[in-house]
Amino acid sequence: MASWNSFELEVVYEALxxxxxxxxxxxxxPQVILNFRRRSVVGLNFDFVLLNLTKHSTYLIYNASLYFSSAIQKQYFDKYGYGQMIPVAANDVAFSIHAVLLTAITLFQIAIYERGSQKVSKVSIGIVSVAWLIAAVCFFIALSNHSWLWLISIFNTIQVTMTVIKYIPQAVMNFLRKSTDGFSIGNILLDLSGGVANYGQMVVQSIDQNSWVNFYGNIGKVLLSLVSVFFDIIFIIQHYILYAGNKSSKSDTTTEHEDQIREHLVRPSDQSPPENA
Structure with missing residues (x-):
């Protein structure tokens, strides 16, 4: 396994x-605290939380496996070369653990707090079921020849897919309402900062090693950063440019088209800002 060539770049890598x-x-x-204070989850997007739990759980499996398993690391080096560095850092594992824990707490709040008539949609249940079914099938395929690196790459692919899916409903809803009223832009700015820093971390490693192998060696981390930044920029443009100052009345009727979007995408809420990460 390769080591750092520059102490300064290693410090920058860790800092990012x-x-x-x-x-x-x-x-x-913010969402967890709001739920606790209100003793209610009315207005929270249950589908988003369910999709997010699958997303972060599969990402945790990938990060923890590649970071801690010597067998998987050996398969990584066999594929990409022993002169390369493992493309998963301690902060990746820490974030995944924290994300799963906080998302699970949010799901627990959904179970115990007032939720009105809201429920998880059949669409999101179907998406999550298919994702875990694919993971299970791939596990048994990998079991026969110990293709663990290939298996965790499947988990990485699932987390990227979930990342894409979870952002779409909010972007579509903002477009249909022509407003971002009630939408927390602060969370998006934090999400954008994290995405840029995450991508920058990989760039620093590549510069130090004079190799870009870590980018396609951990394509999931690259896509996670790029997808997050892409949608965050869309949200920022919607909030500050396209719909700046537009207010949405709570009495506005929902169009038939929006109902279809809610049913088939994930039914975002008009009232509660989404979680990010």
Whole structure:
């Protein structure tokens, strides 16, 4: 396994990683605190939480496996070369553990607090079921020849897919309402900061090693950063440019088209800001 060539770049790498950890992690707390204070989850997007739990759980499996398992690390080196560094950092594992814990707490709040008539949609249940079914099938395939690196890459692919899915409903809803009223732009700014820092961490490692192998060696981390930044920029443009100053009345009727979007995408809430990370 390769070592750092520059102490300064190693420090920058660690600093960017933990900055990403803090930025992404903080964005979980406003919703949890709000639920606790209200003793209610009315207005919270249950589908988003369920999708997010699958997303972070699969990402945790990938990060922890590659970071701690010597057998998987050997398979990584066999594939990409023993002169490469493992593309998962301690902050990646720490973030995944924290994200799973906070998302699970949010699900527990959904179970015990007032939730009105809200429920998880069949669409999101179907998506999550298919994701875990694919993971289970791949596990038994990998079991026969110990293709563990291939298996955790499947988990990494699932987390990227969930990342894409979870952002779409909010972007569509903002477009249909022509407003971001009630939408927390602060969480998006934190999410953007974390995404940029996460990507920057990989760039620093590549510069130090004079190799870009870590980018396609951990394509999931790259796509996680890029997808997050992409949607965050869309949200920022919607909030500050396209719909700046537009207010949405709570009495506005929901169009038939929006109802279809809610049913088939994940039914975002008009009232509660989404979680990010």
């Amino acid at each position: 990683g933990w900055f990403a950890f803090v930025s992404w992690s903080i964005s979980f707390y």
